[in-house]
Amino acid sequence: xxxxxxxxxxxxxxxxxxxxxxxxxxxxxxxxxxxxxxxxxxxxxxxxxxxxxxxxxxxxxxxxxxxxxxxxxxxxxxxxxxxxxxxxxxxxxxxxxxxxxxxxxxxxxxxxxxxxxxxxxxxxxxxxxxxxxxxxxxxxxxxxxxxx
Amino acid sequence: xxxxxxxxxxxxxxxxxxxxxxxxxxxxxxxxxxxxxxxxxxxxxxxxxxxxxxxxxxxxxxxxxxxxxxxxxxxxxxxxxxxxxxxxxxxxxxxxxxxxxxxxxxxxxxxxxxxxxxxxxxxxxxxxxxxxxxxxxxxxxxxxxxxx
DNA sequence: ATTTTAACTTGCTTTATGCAAGTTAAAATT
DNA sequence: AATTTTAACTTGCATAAAGCAAGTTAAAAT
Numbered sequence: 492x493x494x495x496x497x498x499x500x501x502x503x504x505x506x507x508x509x510x511x512x513x514x515x516x517x518x519x520x521x522x523x524x525x526x527x528x529x530x531x532x533x534x535x536x537x538x539x540x541x542x543x544x545x546x547x548x549x550x551x552x553x554x555x556x557x558x559x560x561x562x563x564x565x566x567x568x569x570x571x572x573x574x575x576x577x578x579x580x581x582x583x584x585x586x587x588x589x590x591x592x593x594x595x596x597x598x599x600x601x602x603x604x605x606x607x608x609x610x611x612x613x614x615x616x617x618x619x620x621x622x623x624x625x626x627x628x629x630x631x632x633x634x635x636x637x638x639x
Numbered sequence: 640x641x642x643x644x645x646x647x648x649x650x651x652x653x654x655x656x657x658x659x660x661x662x663x664x665x666x667x668x669x670x671x672x673x674x675x676x677x678x679x680x681x682x683x684x685x686x687x688x689x690x691x692x693x694x695x696x697x698x699x700x701x702x703x704x705x706x707x708x709x710x711x712x713x714x715x716x717x718x719x720x721x722x723x724x725x726x727x728x729x730x731x732x733x734x735x736x737x738x739x740x741x742x743x744x745x746x747x748x749x750x751x752x753x754x755x756x757x758x759x760x761x762x763x764x765x766x767x768x769x770x771x772x773x774x775x776x777x778x779x780x781x782x783x784x785x786x787x
Numbered sequence: 788a789t790t791t792t793a794a795c796t797t798g799c800t801t802t803a804t805g806c807a808a809g810t811t812a813a814a815a816t817t
Numbered sequence: 818a819a820t821t822t823t824a825a826c827t828t829g830c831a832t833a834a835a836g837c838a839a840g841t842t843a844a845a846a847t
Contacts, residue, residue, distance in 0.1 A: 505738055507742040522653045532795075540649060540651075542836095568844080582744065583741060591652040681824060
């Protein structure tokens, strides 16, 4: 039950991006990982937007196959799988941030705090760099390969 | 036959963006308008990715309702409708550009030319500003209200 | 040894997408 | 003026994806 069997593969960067994460759920999983620090199936499942179990399983497999995330078994609990963003996934941060800025401007119900919007507008690069490092530090604790 | 009846409306900016253009087609129509200068139904229809007629009609209506585009009748040809980006639609340019940059990096078949990628990386703001002005100038020719 | 928990899978219903053909009104051609 | 062509759709039906409830498996906790 995949999101889309037909990949467009025209070389167009917008089409490529849409084929990668242009569906109703993929980017929400990435958001949960990037902004909320979520790492496990049940965390994603209990996220506010209530993704269906089969769809979540499918998206995680798909994102892994696309190299956006990787899956590892929790060393402390063999039942639990931990999902982390790869560098390819972390590289989506600027896209997410631009979406944030746009939505903060046009969604009257936005939860984006004015001071966050202001930081994005006036100090974008630094904001993204900080976020990136936060993610990398969080993940460094459990990705064995990153510790040489 | 809408894209999605259920809007999530959680206040989350990522969810809001996805509810607006997080489907397989909306952003391609916006791309056609922003980058290719397309303005009519048939131009969108004949675009490389081959959107279905009913889906195109639906997306155009939806984008108009969301205030991303507006529809006007061609003064020179009463059969033809012209679609133009609103300021809300033009404000999506940064999102599109970040997607371009990401895809240019990760799609081995990207059509993004190295010099374009380079401009985005090194001169992002100016690049976006130029694009924005190009769009506004193109549209100014036919949007009666913008000519005071 | 039994129960609970985490991560799924399966089957079925609903919704969205895809495709071919048909409609309407305005413009161009004869 | 009548006919054909063109632009922008709509309609009906098939296929595919998403949503929902229930069931399975293996590891951890009791």
